[in-house]
Amino acid sequence: MPRNRRPLFALAAAALVALTQLGGAPSAHAATLFGDDFADGDTAGWSRSGGAWSVVADDGRALQQAKGDTDNARLFAGDPSWSDYAVQARVKPLTLPADGATALLARASGTTTFYRLALLPGNQVRLESVRSGTATALGATSRPVAAGTWYTLKIEVAGATVRGYVDGTLVGAGTGALAATGRIGVQTRYATARYDDVTVTSGGTAPTTPPPTTSPTASPTGPPPAGRSAVVARDGSGDFTSVQAAVNAVPAGNSARFTITIKPGTYRELVTIPADRPYVSFVGSTGNARDVVITYDNASGTPKPGGGTYGTSGSASVTIDGHDFTATHLTFSNSFDEAAHDYGAEQAVAVLTRADRLVFDDVRFLGNQDTLYHNSASNSAIGRAYFRGCYVEGDVDFVFGRGTGVFDRCEIRSLSRGSSSNNGYVTAPSTMIGNPYGFLFTGCALTTDSAAAQSVHLGRPWHPSGDVNAIGQVVFRDSTLGAHVKNSPWTDMSGFSWRDARFSEYRNTGPGSAVTADRPQLTDAQASTYTAQRYLAGPDGWNPTY
Template sequence: MNSVRVSVSQDGAGDFKTIGDAISSIPPNNTRRVIIAIKPGVYREKIFIPRTLPFLTFLGDWSEPPTITGNDTASVSGNDGKPLRTYQSATVAVDANYFVAINMKFENTAPHVIGTRQEQAVAVRISGTKAAFYNCSFYGDQDTLYDHKGLHYFSNCFIQGSVDFIFGSGRSFYENCHLNSIAKKVASLTAQKRSNSSLASGFSFKDSTITGSGLIYLGRAWGDYSRVVFSYTYMDKIVLPQGWNDWGDQRRDSRVYYGEYKCSGPGANLTGRVTWARVLTDEEARPFIGAYYVEGDTWLISP
């Protein structure tokens, strides 16, 4: 399947000056991969990729990744005068399948104000399936990365936030990623929303690093059957000894699946962990420690 390549440059040296214009040029229901090569710069655009535009790649410059930035929050009014809510606050929202981003920086600059409601401010919402992100960074505060639904793969990515900064119902594999907290007090790194035991969703992190400020839980149970696994991951001292949070509902303790496998660092000390966290055996960890967790052998392509 041959690909089509177009370029975006703010100085007019490309095919388009804005990313939005490049996306608008693609005919709906395209069956060939369209690579949008984006030159360095700060693009103040709100990007939406509809389900009718699969096989889209954002390709940035490795040495100087372009930034797509916005500052919408859940409480900001949309064109219809109603609040955007979390779902529509995203700077970049992807509903299409087979989306790929390489060497990109995604940002939502709205600050999280402690004590206020509806300050969710998403940098990226990914709702299509079979999406992959390579060498990308995600900057936000509350609810940075909305890993909404579908099979997703993240490789060598940097993800920064404070409250629930990776959240959603996706089935996702994070490999060699750096998770950086900017929490001021106590917050959760993940809020995974698996809502029943038959759903295949969950977040798996492998060979990753957790650093930053504040004190964080590795996850809180947004869904009753929330599932998150950390393997071979370095955890700095910001990780609370308890490790995990049932969000005030003890009925979840027997339902969630929170696992750790061969992690390291001061935050990986298991002596203070909640009793319902799992220290995985080799056999229990095996399903979670490769891209096969997201069926990657059937759809991942080399970047």
């Protein structure tokens, strides 16, 4: 959780504690010198030098610099006598034009002399020595830098040695003779940004690992992979403070299970598991899926900083391209607020899967339109996933795509759109014609928050870009259907008839399960070929069910 503000000059009174520093080695005598999470709503203890600084709401409270035409907006804190220390902050660029920068400062001996770790346009991060406004690079790396994304920046100063980290990965290191002491600070140049969870600890101990010379998708120089595990905690008590930083720590070409344990908190960030990082597991540390939430709020129509919009796939809070991924005891969410926007394209994906052999156990998927996009790597590829004891909520097409997915003993919850007759569609499959298996719901409960009776469809056939070979396949079997499910539960989409799709049911119960002429039912013989094991087996005989 965010830290409360601590006194600026706490060194003499602070108890010495053992603290493992993000991206660095443990310091045996690290003490907290300063901390500010801006929860009190002001900037007391900070001195201003240009810009328009205020505290705003952002998953809690955060410091914001909102003046984009200022070439050197700075805010300083701390004691000018501080020497060896580490300063860390979460930083989110809001706008980052071609000449812009968003930075964290250390050992500021004046308003224009300091060490600086800067996020730059063009996917660049640079560690610099700045004297009287003139910058000299100490190290740099190329890595994704996007407006609207939180990053954790850290600078360590120890004697003449300076090191900079982004999300736990070493950016650069060098020696400098600017000043032996100085305050900390934050800075923007022709940019706007937010800052949160600023902490300063004494010691400044730094590792000897050299900076990376390749892209950020290569094996990291920070912790781990030793032990093939990592811990993520927002309060800094783990190896990383962001989930993506932990994913980046997985070695490229990974061939064994790498477990990322995530401590309680809301992690507002975009997360991608790349195709070259298979066998990754996310595990919520408490065993309660509600305690760990990974979320973001892009929608299909959300404007991108460089122009255009994100589109449906680009709206995903979490994208999974690495095969054999698993997730347990956590929540994936897209927190896009439909009522606050009028984009015209409001698909907002919580999770996009494009990989094979995925397992989700006790996982919650939250959103509205297009919550869970279960897809595959290509039209010819099969992407299998097993969802056991999960919770999926939404309203329009909230389980969709061409993937092969088994939903076993899950709750599928339809949210009300306030209509008396049409509160949306549970599924929108685009299963390719050569694949006999799309979505199977077995032993599930179809529930609603408040949708009217007879107002929700089980599904409609999605033909992406009019693809006539996308012949959706869905079976609901042995499940309990609430009264919100229509007696004619399948419907057409974009001129394609549901009757040409592969939709059927088998032995469902509940007030929404009445068998009618518009509800194709499997025979007992047919039902034996539509089981979880049949859906998931594929050519390798995969069977994760239990």
